[in-house]
Amino acid sequence: MRICVFGAGAVGGNLAVRLALAGNEVSLVARGAALAAINSDGLQVLAGDDVLEARLSASDDPASLGAQDAVIVAAKAHQLPAFAATAAPLLHRDTLVVFAQNGIPWWYPAAGLQPLLDPDGAVEHVVGRERSTGAVIYSANAKLAPNIIRNTSPQRNRLTIAAVDPGSQARVAQLRRVLRAAGIESPDTDDLRAAIWQKLIGNASVSVLSFLDERTSREVFDDAWLGPAGAAIAEELAAVARAECLAVDAARAAPAPGHFSSMLQDSRAGRPIEAAALLTAPQMIARQHGIATPCFDLLCGLAYGKAARLQAQARATADLG
Known part of the structure; x- marks a missing residue:
């Protein structure tokens, strides 16, 4: 082919x-x-x-x-x-x-x-x-x-x-x-939409936290504090997926050891993070169903805030150069 x-x-x-x-x-x-x-x-x-x-x-x-x-x-x-x-x-x-x-x-x-x-x-x-x-x-x-x-x-x-x-x-x-x-x-x-949400749950509840905490996805998943926080985010997003009539649960597979999430890799390389598809779009769908997602909303705010700070630092460094 x-x-x-x-x-x-x-x-x-x-x-x-x-x-x-x-x-x-x-x-x-x-x-x-x-x-x-x-x-x-x-x-x-x-x-x-x-x-x-x-x-x-x-x-x-x-x-x-x-x-x-x-x-x-x-x-x-x-x-x-x-x-x-x-x-x-x-x-x-x-x-x-x-x-x-x-x-x-x-x-x-x-x-x-x-x-x-x-x-x-x-x-x-x-x-x-x-x-x-x-x-x-x-x-x-x-x-x-x-x-x-x-x-x-x-x-x-x-x-x-x-x-x-x-x-x-x-x-x-x-x-x-x-x-x-x-x-x-x-x-x-039989339903790719369900697979999309299942992957999204893992990305949001692990990969975004890896970006925020700057540790490997596995370290975040196993962390005594961030692990339960990720599980709470997963539960909220699973509820949104079920409102979309999809057979999705909040289960998350443990990430590969030693792997830094692509979002963290992008930020370290000075590239924009995947925000709209991973953060804003699920928020919009949750609002359409009238589902509250306080833990996910906090995650979105922290991720957007860090991304804005990184962009400001990059601009300041470029101006000095």
Whole structure:
């Protein structure tokens, strides 16, 4: 299968290498140091004791890569407008576009979310729901160098996918088989929305706390104070999901040891955090159902406050430079 991974971050790079080694024609949209390193030396994934290496076509110009059978968007949710602005050359009528982001996705059927998650309707206009594939990813990764990735969950690399439009179900089933052949778990699912909320519960109750406390996700999960706080957040979000008529509980799997959440990795690298999809959108849905979420609201306030302070510090440092 001809597959383009849009975004050469830790998750995207891990998926790209595994798909390439399984015999697919894989390309990457990358920029800056990552693009230079991948084109010079290839892409490497350290997974337990295994070293996975692949040479891939990589470019910062999607038009140079041509139309694809599938595009896996591994950029963050707030980067979707940039994807939409350059994605058209990657698409033909039957291209599947897999949105592998955390949080509530742009296509989620709830009132009032589009201005937040798909400003100006750019993704819907360029991609459309008929080509869109919802996804939930479980894969713990970190960048060690521009073209070297540490996969800290070598026994668990899962991409659950489902068609947003029923007309693309057969193509999604084919992509699911391709993922499985590459050693990437891709289970069947009857309701991707439930899987989205189950992952969201883990992200909000562990990953955001990891960002705030600047410790690994496992340390936060096991902490005598933050562990119960995360459990309370999980209970609130599970109640919202149930109001959406979804079979979701507040159970959370223990994170991989030694892994820093992607939100913390982004903040340490000076990148914006995933806030709208992980924080604001669930709050909006909770308000629509009239459900109080005091613990989650506090989490949102603390996360937005820290993000604003980091941005102010970055601006001050740039002004001094």
